[in-house]
Amino acid sequence: MAIAVAPSSGRKGTTVEDEGLAALQETYEGVRESYIAFCDALRVLLVQLVRDAGIETELITARAKEVSSLLEKARARPEYTSLDDVTDKCGVRIITRYQGDVPRVTELISAEFAVRESESHGADQPESFGYVSHHLLVNLSEPRRSLREWKAFGEFVAEIQVRSILQHAWASISHGLDYKTDAHIPSPARRRLFRVAALLETGDELFDGFRDEVDRVRAGYQEEVSKGDWRELTLDLDSIQAAWTELPMQQLVDAALANGWREVEAGPGKVLGDAKPTAEEGQQKVRRLVTVAAALGTETLGQLAELLENIAEDGSELQKLASRGEAQGYVPFAVGPDVAALMLLARRPAPKSIDLKLRFHPALHEIVGLDAPDES
Numbered sequence: 001m002a003i004a005v006a007p008s009s010g011r012k013g014t015t016v017e018d019e020g021l022a023a024l025q026e027t028y029e030g031v032r033e034s035y036i037a038f039c040d041a042l043r044v045l046l047v048q049l050v051r052d053a054g055i056e057t058e059l060i061t062a063r064a065k066e067v068s069s070l071l072e073k074a075r076a077r078p079e080y081t082s083l084d085d086v087t088d089k090c091g092v093r094i095i096t097r098y099q100g101d102v103p104r105v106t107e108l109i110s111a112e113f114a115v116r117e118s119e120s121h122g123a124d125q126p127e128s129f130g131y132v133s134h135h136l137l138v139n140l141s142e143p144r145r146s147l148r149e150w151k152a153f154g155e156f157v158a159e160i161q162v163r164s165i166l167q168h169a170w171a172s173i174s175h176g177l178d179y180k181t182d183a184h185i186p187s188p189a190r191r192r193l194f195r196v197a198a199l200l201e202t203g204d205e206l207f208d209g210f211r212d213e214v215d216r217v218r219a220g221y222q223e224e225v226s227k228g229d230w231r232e233l234t235l236d237l238d239s240i241q242a243a244w245t246e247l248p249m250q251q252l253v254d255a256a257l258a259n260g261w262r263e264v265e266a267g268p269g270k271v272l273g274d275a276k277p278t279a280e281e282g283q284q285k286v287r288r289l290v291t292v293a294a295a296l297g298t299e300t301l302g303q304l305a306e307l308l309e310n311i312a313e314d315g316s317e318l319q320k321l322a323s324r325g326e327a328q329g330y331v332p333f334a335v336g337p338d339v340a341a342l343m344l345l346a347r348r349p350a351p352k353s354i355d356l357k358l359r360f361h362p363a364l365h366e367i368v369g370l371d372a373p374d375e376s
Contacts, residue, residue: 095163098207233300259319285337
């Protein structure tokens with residue numbers, strides 16, 4: 001697509017530059033739909049790739065450059081002599097939750113695409129005052145580019161920017177301020193902007209450290225469970241997930257079914273017993289159980305297990321709650337964490353108030369003496 005963008009001839013009326021830009025516009029308008037399709041396909045692919053790699057991203061976008069933006073760039077860059085020189089006709093942005101995942105994403109891209117250029121913008125440059133982003137220019141690589149669904153895009157180039165969510169916040173704000181270096185900043189505001197940049201960079205480091213610490217704690221929990229020492233673990237969301245199959249959940253569910261609770265078919269999020277919760281609905285139920293147990297003073301997994309064993313072995317309290325539900329026209333389902341949370345609530349000393357972020361069925365609130373859920 002070697003459409004020249006020549007400098008102005010200096011003549012009145014239509015200039016050589018105008019003619020070149022018109023030709024550039026016509027050429028790009030003829031292929032822009034293909035770039036839109038390329039961007040759409042590329043975004044779907046990248047979402048799948050980072051998900052399969054277990055990398056947490058906040059946002060992945062891909063957009064074909066607007067015609068007006070391309071012409072503006074061509075006017076500002078006289079060294080551009082053809083449409084091929086505009087390398088961001090397909091612009092991709094990948095925003096990671098953690099700064100430590102930026103190199104992981106760039107390594108993934110390098111493994112999956114033919115990389116023409118790869119560089120960090122703003123890294124170790126004081127004048128960047130906070131703007132950091134990794135930029136890559138890529139083509140499709142074999143064997144992907146030979147696949148039928150990708151053949152039309154074989155020679156297309158994409159510019160991919162990878163940055164953390166806090167780096168993205170700085171980029172978005174500074175873009176609005178239109179300051180490119182510290183020399184452009186009014187002196188009275190310069191110190192404040194440097195402080196903001198420092199805080200965001202510190203925030204990135206702290207978030208990475210927080211994630212590392214959580215990973216260490218989770219690994220420690222798993223080790224204690226593998227050794228059979230889970231009963232002394234402090235009750236929290238990660239410890240209960242690690243030791244889930246050790247808890248007497250199946251025993252509790254069986255007892256609930258034997259005492260009038262409703263049976264529910266297995267499926268995503270339906271935590272029936274000792275099956276480890278994975279789907280989001282199941283995770284929410286476990287979070288609610290942890291909230292209830294902690295609010296009622298349960299400090300360790302061993303204490304929780306003992307309470308659940310006592311409830312399952314007696315059975316009378318389970319039967320009583322099922323009867324109350326039947327009287328209200330709603331018999332509760334025998335879903336492991338829900339049975340546990342409801343029975344703990346039914347046992348609590350009145351008038352102990354619990355602030356539940358995740359609500360039960362409205363009828364269950366009345367059965368266990370909770371305030372009616374706020375419908376607002």
